[in-house]
Amino acid sequence: MASIVVIGGGGHAKVVISVLKKAGCLVAGYTDRQDRGPVLGIPWLGGDGVLPGLLGTHPTCGAIIGIGKVDASQLRLTLQDDISGLGFDFPVIVSPHAVVNEDVALGAGTVVLDGVVVNSGTETGRACILNTNSTVEHDCRLGDNVHIAPGVTLSGGVAVGHNTMVGTGATVIQSVSICEDCMIGAGSTVVRDITVPGTYVGSPARRIK
Numbered sequence: 001m002a003s004i005v006v007i008g009g010g011g012h013a014k015v016v017i018s019v020l021k022k023a024g025c026l027v028a029g030y031t032d033r034q035d036r037g038p039v040l041g042i043p044w045l046g047g048d049g050v051l052p053g054l055l056g057t058h059p060t061c062g063a064i065i066g067i068g069k070v071d072a073s074q075l076r077l078t079l080q081d082d083i084s085g086l087g088f089d090f091p092v093i094v095s096p097h098a099v100v101n102e103d104v105a106l107g108a109g110t111v112v113l114d115g116v117v118v119n120s121g122t123e124t125g126r127a128c129i130l131n132t133n134s135t136v137e138h139d140c141r142l143g144d145n146v147h148i149a150p151g152v153t154l155s156g157g158v159a160v161g162h163n164t165m166v167g168t169g170a171t172v173i174q175s176v177s178i179c180e181d182c183m184i185g186a187g188s189t190v191v192r193d194i195t196v197p198g199t200y201v202g203s204p205a206r207r208i209k
């Protein structure tokens, strides 16, 4: 049976491992710089240096990034690309408690956590996080490494560029585009296109950095 290794053993990894277990995946272990002990019963395998050897013992092993994202950094995507280069597949992980409707395309290594609704016609890039209880309405376009934080609502036809994070509980009205490398503050409301990378907060959201 194929198994999966989780990259990172912190808080986001815990959520991902819980979803993997519910989805019936066999989790081989997690990698991390430090031994955090078993995470939800899943063992530490060592640092990322153990990954090439793992393909020898677990030839059908896939991987998923268990490191969260609270900014517009590229780290998760860089890690995913590096580990893909070793020969690991990055499957799409969807919680059995999420709803992904017809005609949705999710990029490699994207995780869809509990309570998420993704509506028809939406596409995401690679390594995205659709976090707990977020809603991604119809016909949205998300780039690579986008984090839609818990409780966010993206209305229909929204576009979000690579590496952007939309913070907890934020709302984006229909047909708005947010460019790459942005940080949208928790609880903000985005009502106009955002075309310059930066940090945006408030209702309506305005650039502060």
Ligand SMILES: CC(=O)SCCNC(=O)CCNC(=O)[C@H](O)C(C)(C)COP(=O)(O)OP(=O)(O)OC[C@H]1O[C@@H](n2cnc3c(N)ncnc32)[C@H](O)[C@@H]1OP(=O)(O)O
Residues within 6 Å of the ligand: 068, 069, 070, 131, 149, 150, 166, 167, 168, 183, 184, 185, 186, 187, 188, 199, 200, 201, 202, 208, 209
């Ligand atoms: C499962 C999980 O936990 S996933 C993680 C989810 N986490 C999030 O969604 C975090 C989102 N992050 C935020 O909202 C942050 O406050 C940020 C990134 C927008 C700003 O953080 P920083 O860059 O550190 O800015 P800082 O805290 O210095 O605030 C700058 C100003 O913006 C204001 N501000 C910061 N965040 C917000 C916000 N969300 N809404 C309105 N105003 C805000 C501050 O009050 C401050 O105003 P002041 O200068 O008048 O005092």
